[in-house]
Amino acid sequence: MKKKLLSALLSVAMVATLLVGCGGTTATTEEAPATEEAAAEETAAEETADAAKQYEGVTLNFWSMWNSAEPQGQVIQAAADAFEAETGAKVNIEWKGRDIQQLIMAALEQGEAIDLFEDDYARIAKTYVEYCYDLTDMAAAANYADQSFACFNDVATAWAGFLPCVTEQPQVGGVFYNKDIFAECGVEVPTTWEEFMAVCQTLVDNGYQPLALDTAYARFNMGYHLERYLTEAGVSELIQNGGWAESEGAIQAAQDIIDFVNAGYLADGAPDEYPASQNKIGLTGEVAMVVCANYVAAEVNNNTGAEINWGMFNYPTVANGSDSTNAYAGANSIAVTSYSENAQAAFDFALFLTSGEFDQQMADTASQIPADPRNTAPAIMDGTIEALTATANPLSWNMGLNDNADVKEASNEIVIKLFEGAYATGADFAAAMDALY
Amino acid sequence: MKKNKGLIIGFSLPIVITLCVMYIYPVMRTLLMSFFQIESVTGDTSTWTFCGLGNYANVFASAGFKAAMWNMFKIWLVGGILTLSLALLFAVILCSGIRFKKFFRAAIYLPNVVSAVALATMWIQYVYNNDYGMLNKMLEMVGLEGVKWLSSDMKFWAMLFAFVFGAVGYYMLIFISGIERIPVDLYEAATIDGANKIAQFTKITLPLLRGIIKTNITFWSVNTTTFFLWSKMFSPIDSEASTIVPVVYLYNQIFGSKGSYTRDAGAGAAVGILLALIILVVYFVVNKIIKDDELEF
Known part of the structure; x- marks a missing residue:
């Protein structure tokens, strides 16, 4: 009996303490303002707090x-x-x-x-x-x-x-470049493939290596170039059903890359193992560009400790292409x-x-x-x-080249070989791709 | 002594239940999944559509799977011959009474202690690198031109060699345990009879290591079929035909890959079942060919 009484008393004491504790702020709030202005400020602050704490709990x-x-x-x-x-x-x-x-x-x-x-x-x-x-x-x-x-x-x-x-x-994907090298060589940002090739030649003439490329991004590079001729839907259609040898755009795109490689516009050792080639932009200071997504800039800076003066431009358009200017x-x-x-x-x-x-x-x-x-x-x-x-219609990663899982790995290797200079003509590349089906 | 059935059941039940839940159920579910069209590996069975052997037909028709199987076969055969031969050679040398045996044994086993990720990174960045890799530096020192060790034609072999380097120590230890079991008397008797070291190896060591060789071949087969990390390290962003293996193919089928969002858990299950069958076939063939119960010592 005594225990029950004690429990009841303790409970009452606890509830009373709670009420006093909870009520204290209001009482203070009501009594504290000395002027009307202070009271108004207090009220406003309280309202804000109430509104802001809408997700309490x-x-x-x-x-x-x-x-x-x-x-x-x-x-x-x-x-x-x-x-x-x-x-x-x-x-x-x-x-x-x-x-x-x-x-x-x-x-x-x-x-x-x-x-x-x-x-x-x-x-x-x-x-x-x-x-x-x-x-x-x-x-x-x-x-x-x-x-x-x-x-x-x-x-x-x-x-x-x-x-x-x-x-x-x-x-966003595109061509990321060292602005200091461009400025030193006196070249402007190119918008077409012809201009891009001219910029590469100027860079080479000035002792620079134009483009870094790691095999991990070979399909990204090639996907961009194919997309400029065929659109992403066209690339997707080709990779799913074949018919590369009948596609003038695909053959021309591959030929452009062969010409690019033969002109010596790839950085030394490219296509290299990720991230060796892109790191050369920071490590050597002699490589000017890389085609990738924007995270490449932070990666290169972090990996190499260099502070490259990065710029970015959209992948160039091509003559007789699809006029696509979309970016990944x-x-x-x-x-x-x-x-x-x-x-x-x-x-x-x-x-x-x-x-x-x-x-x-x-x-x-x-x-x-x-x-x-x-x-x-x-x-x-x-x-x-x-x-x-x-960019109104963003391109997907690899611009449609991922749309056939069955030939993904094999086509990846063919694209890498294209950048390695394994094919003499665009038609050879197209034939190799068709052999996958 | 009277057997207490209740006690036996009490002790064995937990492990039987664990075995059923953790092993038999997943295996049976995977087998079942391989006959259905399934997008998500954890999807409800109500979303499964029966397709018979369709998944098997699809994976066998896939250029990616064929490349993966071919790579796996090359790893198993070429890598197996290299790894097991080197492991046996080192084991025999270490058991021949050379000095610093413990040091060499530890040194050869060391790559197994190092994380495979670190090991693969070391090979890619410090050994095979075009510009400052150890191999090209060595070639330069003797006046030769550097080689692109990681070009598409060389990449598979570069990966395989690096893998073999890391694997030899493990199999060597198993061989050593087998060799140390062979009574020394046999070698002493053979020496008295005039047998040289090669004769002792071929007439005593090899025949008495049959059981160990069988074990190592089985382990190597399991190791080959579950080959995953090295392939991922040598093709970190997109899988390549030169380095893809069935487990990477399976992984890509089930979870998709960078920029590829299609998933086919049914095809993945079919690949898993095929790999399990391969291990079983190898196990039975090896058991049939190599008999380890002919000799007693």
Whole structure:
């Protein structure tokens, strides 16, 4: 009996303490203002705090494709902390690294507690689309179009049927070059293949090696050149069904590359083993260009310790080609799961991370293109925002050459051999490709 | 002593259940999957579509799979002969009473302790590199022109040699354990009878190592069929015909690859089943050819 009484008393004391504790702030708030102005300020601050803490008690589970020690991971963590302080939503980040590609599908299929996840935007829009939240309305309400590149939103929407993701780390492909070498040789950025060849000759005349090439990117180079003759759809059609020997564009594209190689415009040792050739841009200072996506600039600088004065221009057009001026563009993006119970909070966090302050921080820290075009690209990404803004129909990786998994490896080898100078004519290359079918 | 059935069942049940869940179920599921068209490896069975032997027909028609199988066969045959021959040679030398045996044994085994990623990176960047690689520097020193060791024609052999370098120590240790089991009396008797070292090797060591050779061939076959990392390291971004192997092909089928988003878990399962069959065939053939129970010592 005594114990029950003691328990009851203790409970009453605890409740009373709680009430006093909770009520204290209000009482202080009511008593503290000495003037009307101070009272008004206090009220405004309180209202802001109430509005900002709209996600108090919410926990968002975020599967990241980075590791916490990477620059990207550090910015994401900082953004998560700031988001929690501002809105009350705790972002629980699981650092999955690049393995996310193997893990995420099974996790989504099992309905694992994930609110957001990162991956390649094409994979999100094509492979995981069934498990992605339709962000179209939320994006419209948040004016997302004003703080993102239209090309990614349009393409992802076309693939998925709705907006499935928020662009986080855009990439653009083209020719990345050392601006100092161009300036020293007095050459302008070329726009056509003829101009490009002339620039290469001038570079050689001045003792420079025009183009670095690692075998890992041989198909990217060749894909670009084929696309300029045939469009991406044309390249895709050829790789799927063959008929290379009947395609004048394909034969001419291969002949251009043979002429390019025979003219000695590849860097010494190219095509080399990744990343040996691209590193020569930084290591020797004698190699002027590389055809790749924008991350090559940061890779070369980090690998070699050089601070190259990078510039970028779109892959040249060709005479009698398709007039295509599109560029490769891809992105790591953030998707909200279709079964998330806090989809709006998840979307708000995705936007918080990919626009404004934290997007700028991501661009600066990780040396990449900002996802928000209103932000500024770091110096080594010079020209990339313009290239992305000008790209209406972004090209896919390898411009259609990936569209036949059965001949992917074998065709890759043939393309590498083309850059190694194994074929005398474009027709020989076409015949080798046709032999795969 | 009276057997306590309850105790036996109690002790064996956990391992039986574990075996069924962790081994038999995945194997049976993979076998079943190989007869269905399946996009996602973890997809619900309601999404599977029966296609009979369609997956097998597709992978056999694929140029990528054919290249992968051919590469695997070359690794198994050429790499196997090189690795097992060198391993046996080193084992015999180390068991012949040379000085610093422990040091040499440790040195030859060392690559097995080092991560394969580090080992492959070392070979690619420091041995085969065009400009500052060890091999080309050595060629330069004797006045010869450098070789592009990682060109498309040479890449497979460069990869295989690097792999063999790392693998020899493991098989050498197994051979050493086999040689050390052979009674010394046999060699002493043979020496008294006038047999030289080569005769002792061919007439005593080799015949008594049959069981070990069989084990090593089986291990090598398993190692070859699961060859993955070296292929990935020598073609880090896009798979190439010169270095692709069946497990990389399987991986690409199931998870897609850079810029390629199509997935075919059914084809991947078919490749897995084919690889398992290959190991079984090799195991039975080796067992049939090499009998290890003819001699007792």
